[in-house]
Amino acid sequence: MLTFEHLSKTYADGTRALSDINLTVHEGEIVSLIGGSGCGKTTLLRLIAGLDRESAGRIRLDDEVLSGPHPAVGIVFQEPRLLPWLSVFDNIAFGLDGLSATEKKLRVTHALEKIGLVEHADRWPRDLSGGQQQRVSIARAFVTNPKVLLLDEPFSALDAFTRASLHEHLLGLWEETRPTVVLVTHDVQEAVTLADRAVVMQPKPGRIFDELPLTLSRPRDRTGLPFETSVRRVLTALDHSLKAPQAQPQRERDRQAAALWW
Amino acid sequence: MTLSRESAVTGNAVSQAWSSHEGAAALAAPTSTEKRRVFDWRILLGFFLPVAIALLWEAAVTFGLAEGRLVPPPSRIIAMLWGLAQTGELRTHAWMTLWRVLVGFVIGSLSGIVLGALSGSSKTMRQLLDPTLQALRAIPSIAWVPLFILWLGIFEASKVALIAIGVFFPVYLGIAGAILSVDRKLVEVGHVFRLSRVQLARRILLPAVLPEAVIALRSGLGLGFMFVVAAEFMGASEGLGYLLVDGQQMGKPDQILAAIIAFALLGKTADSLLVVAAKPLVRWQDTVRERL
Numbered sequence A: 001m002l003t004f005e006h007l008s009k010t011y012a013d014g015t016r017a018l019s020d021i022n023l024t025v026h027e028g029e030i031v032s033l034i035g036g037s038g039c040g041k042t043t044l045l046r047l048i049a050g051l052d053r054e055s056a057g058r059i060r061l062d063d064e065v066l067s068g069p070h071p072a073v074g075i076v077f078q079e080p081r082l083l084p085w086l087s088v089f090d091n092i093a094f095g096l097d098g099l100s101a102t103e104k105k106l107r108v109t110h111a112l113e114k115i116g117l118v119e120h121a122d123r124w125p126r127d128l129s130g131g132q133q134q135r136v137s138i139a140r141a142f143v144t145n146p147k148v149l150l151l152d153e154p155f156s157a158l159d160a161f162t163r164a165s166l167h168e169h170l171l172g173l174w175e176e177t178r179p180t181v182v183l184v185t186h187d188v189q190e191a192v193t194l195a196d197r198a199v200v201m202q203p204k205p206g207r208i209f210d211e212l213p214l215t216l217s218r219p220r221d222r223t224g225l226p227f228e229t230s231v232r233r234v235l236t237a238l239d240h241s242l243k244a245p246q247a248q249p250q251r252e253r254d255r256q257a258a259a260l261w262w
Numbered sequence B: 001m002t003l004s005r006e007s008a009v010t011g012n013a014v015s016q017a018w019s020s021h022e023g024a025a026a027l028a029a030p031t032s033t034e035k036r037r038v039f040d041w042r043i044l045l046g047f048f049l050p051v052a053i054a055l056l057w058e059a060a061v062t063f064g065l066a067e068g069r070l071v072p073p074p075s076r077i078i079a080m081l082w083g084l085a086q087t088g089e090l091r092t093h094a095w096m097t098l099w100r101v102l103v104g105f106v107i108g109s110l111s112g113i114v115l116g117a118l119s120g121s122s123k124t125m126r127q128l129l130d131p132t133l134q135a136l137r138a139i140p141s142i143a144w145v146p147l148f149i150l151w152l153g154i155f156e157a158s159k160v161a162l163i164a165i166g167v168f169f170p171v172y173l174g175i176a177g178a179i180l181s182v183d184r185k186l187v188e189v190g191h192v193f194r195l196s197r198v199q200l201a202r203r204i205l206l207p208a209v210l211p212e213a214v215i216a217l218r219s220g221l222g223l224g225f226m227f228v229v230a231a232e233f234m235g236a237s238e239g240l241g242y243l244l245v246d247g248q249q250m251g252k253p254d255q256i257l258a259a260i261i262a263f264a265l266l267g268k269t270a271d272s273l274l275v276v277a278a279k280p281l282v283r284w285q286d287t288v289r290e291r292l
């Protein structure tokens, strides 16, 4: 179980990227974070991954307070971030340093099968397409069997076809060990396809606006009516997050700014 | 599908010949012989100018249009080179020069790598070292010569010291700069997998800086060859630089040109050896393949 308690992050330049985030993600749950640009989604993932320090509050994994990178937490960045000097195989094996060679080979080969890149094991990352690179980066995060997997808009640079097939690859890998997944996305369809719950965020300062359970049974039929309904519900929430509660204080501040100007 | 692609290749080969190199290469990808032919032609083109000038000059001297005393024709230079090679002098001199460059290069590049790595990876070290080294760099290296002679004598030590100084700075700057410009995103991958400082250096920083390190070493080597000439002008009884000075004093321009050609061949060979040695380490690079 992943818990955020009064989590806040203010950057050195005073940007309040996150303010008082409270959320619990259950074990094996897939939560998708949705929200406009700049509402602190990447910041939240970086805090969980231990790449940045929170300004206040804390993150707990089961009974442990996270401070710094944790072995049970894996992350897939928005870009593949493969190491260009390692082959596809060695890139996937990058986090498996402590294991024996046979165990390593076993796990990596299995992951390669899952993402459908067995015949590419010995190639350089530069020789792969963007979608293939992103698959390798997902496999790299999965082979260490993390309890928590963070994905930061991993498919945003890809076309709709590739994205749909990567969703399947991702769910295929997820089925095996059922890690807790926090998935950041801009794409409402993607959230409804993958997640058990959508968390809608709001910017300035970054905070949680709404939570929507997505209880459709898997595998999800993207053309069915329930899917459409869920998409519409999330879209409505997203719409409100961008407009309604923000509008009042925003206009007020504008008026003040105008007053100061004159 | 394969069929149509192949026919497209043959059909377009002629009309594409003049288009961009990349386009041509991509188009000709399945038939590597075609790619090689395009490339060979360009290499030959590079030979055209020097060979043409050499032949013209040779002809001018042969037909009495020019005297060729101060600018000897290629045949005389080749004869001189051959003569020096026959007596074994060429080998002695070239070997001596090579030896000096080698020792100076090893000392200079090792200290450049160590100090560059320190100053690139630790802010404190950078603030401690960099200002002093930058100030020293501003001094033209040849200005050290009188001091080196006083301190180290007129024999090998002072020569090697000068060469080492010449090699040091490009290597130091290259390594420090390469480490500073390592992609933060890749370093973060290391953090996520909780690499220790040593592991991070070995598994991420080192491979990431290798391509630039090779370039730094190459420019260091080039400067080493430049400074060996200066060092041998300081008074040497052996070495290609000595052949230069001797040729000037004895009025033998063919000997000077022979030494210059020997320098060129030696320098190019050493550089190519460095490139070949480094090639397997930087094969992964996603750049124009002919860059190194």
Ligand SMILES: Nc1ncnc2c1ncn2[C@@H]1O[C@H](COP(=O)(O)OP(=O)(O)OP(=O)(O)O)[C@@H](O)[C@H]1O
Pocket: A011, A012, A013, A015, A016, A017, A035, A036, A037, A038, A039, A040, A041, A042, A043, A044, A206
């Ligand atoms: N290193 C930093 N220093 C200062 N401010 C930052 C830094 N990183 C992000 N911010 C600010 O924090 C806020 C949240 O940024 P974040 O990257 O988390 O947004 P996001 O929700 O991921 O946006 P997007 O959907 O566009 O990726 C933004 O206003 C951003 O300008």
Ligand SMILES: [Mg+2]
Pocket: A041, A042, A043
């Ligand atoms: Mg982001």
